[in-house]
Amino acid sequence: MSLTTRMEDHQIAVYLAAIAAGALLGWALPGQGAGLAGAINPVLGALLYVTFLQVPAASLVRALRQGRFLAAVLVINFAVVPLVVAVMLALLPADQAIRIGVLLVLLTPCVDYVIVFSGLAGAASDRLLATTPILLLAQMFALPALLWLFLGAGLAATVRPGPFVEAFVVLIVIPLALAWATQAWAARARPGRVLAAAAGTTMVLLMAATLLVVVASQVPALTADPAALADLAGVVPFYVAFLVVMAFAGLGVARLFRLGTRDGRAVVFTGATRNSLVVLPLALALPAHLALAAAVVVTQTLVEVIGMLVYMRAVPRLLPATPETANRPETST
Numbered sequence: 001m002s003l004t005t006r007m008e009d010h011q012i013a014v015y016l017a018a019i020a021a022g023a024l025l026g027w028a029l030p031g032q033g034a035g036l037a038g039a040i041n042p043v044l045g046a047l048l049y050v051t052f053l054q055v056p057a058a059s060l061v062r063a064l065r066q067g068r069f070l071a072a073v074l075v076i077n078f079a080v081v082p083l084v085v086a087v088m089l090a091l092l093p094a095d096q097a098i099r100i101g102v103l104l105v106l107l108t109p110c111v112d113y114v115i116v117f118s119g120l121a122g123a124a125s126d127r128l129l130a131t132t133p134i135l136l137l138a139q140m141f142a143l144p145a146l147l148w149l150f151l152g153a154g155l156a157a158t159v160r161p162g163p164f165v166e167a168f169v170v171l172i173v174i175p176l177a178l179a180w181a182t183q184a185w186a187a188r189a190r191p192g193r194v195l196a197a198a199a200g201t202t203m204v205l206l207m208a209a210t211l212l213v214v215v216a217s218q219v220p221a222l223t224a225d226p227a228a229l230a231d232l233a234g235v236v237p238f239y240v241a242f243l244v245v246m247a248f249a250g251l252g253v254a255r256l257f258r259l260g261t262r263d264g265r266a267v268v269f270t271g272a273t274r275n276s277l278v279v280l281p282l283a284l285a286l287p288a289h290l291a292l293a294a295a296v297v298v299t300q301t302l303v304e305v306i307g308m309l310v311y312m313r314a315v316p317r318l319l320p321a322t323p324e325t326a327n328r329p330e331t332s333t
Contacts, residue, residue, distance in 0.1 A: 014204060037218070040277060046206055049178050053200065073131050121265055123262055128269070136172060144161075215302065218302070232296065251319065264319045
């Protein structure tokens with residue numbers, strides 16, 4: 001049995017080990033946090049390149065034609081999630097930095113490693129992959145309006161749009177273009193097929209590397225101010241509650257739109273996973289008196305990573321495959 005196969009068979013153990021190693025590295029070398037943070041986008045971009053490479057370009061176009069699935073994804077992220085967050089906001093501490101950090105991260109749907117985690121849980125990751133440009137563009141426009149609604153015009157104006165544009169180019173456009181170029185090369189030449197096959201074996205390793213770098217880069221920020229740790233600990237139950245609520249909310253939306261098993265699992269994942277890696281630069285760009293918001297975002301990242309490992313086992317049980325739903329086709333609209 002090859003090393004790649006063994007890693008795939010023990011993915012959860014590999015990911016937990018990567019998180020632990022990242023936490024230890026961040027604690028042992030706190031001065032390296034900034035340098036490691038700079039490695040997040042390159043590693044994540046490589047992971048998404050490999051992810052995009054597994055899905056033929058034609059299937060992305062077909063996936064966008066599935067109207068009910070796309071509608072369910074938009075409803076769960078831009079109707080249900082804001083309602084859930086509105087209820088949570090009433091219970092959050094009054095500290096503006098905590099509130100803006102929670103809002104930044106919970107109001108923005110994930111466009112990166114959700115594809116990998118959902119695929120590992122048997123979800124329709126190809127269709128979810130096709131929605132990523134739409135989700136990123138939609139949240140770029142929706143976030144300012146939602147922040148204004150929840151916090152008022154003054155605080156909403158402090159969030160800069162630049163990191164969203166950068167994330168769209170670095171994490172979506174470039175990896176997708178490279179993946180399509182590789183697919184075209186593989187269709188014409190043997191070296192291209194060898195490269196595509198070799199890249200496909202790195203999925204688990206790249207996911208582990210992403211988790212390690214993210215955790216290692218952010219642990220110093222979480223431990224730098226001991227006085228803030230109590231505030232950060234106070235938001236953890238909200239993040240855990242969000243994951244629990246969104247699992248059942250996603251199930252409800254999937255049933256409302258009469259989706260099959262794989263599509264329904266994808267809706268659950270997209271509703272629960274948040275865009276922490278993209279909004280972290282937004283939080284870091286806030287004024288000094290709101291600096292705690294970045295740590296609030298990082299805390300969500302750590303909670304969500306553990307949550308996704310649970311989701312990989314729990315969502316298939318929540319939405320088990322049945323003869324009636326496993327491969328239910330959707331008429332294109």
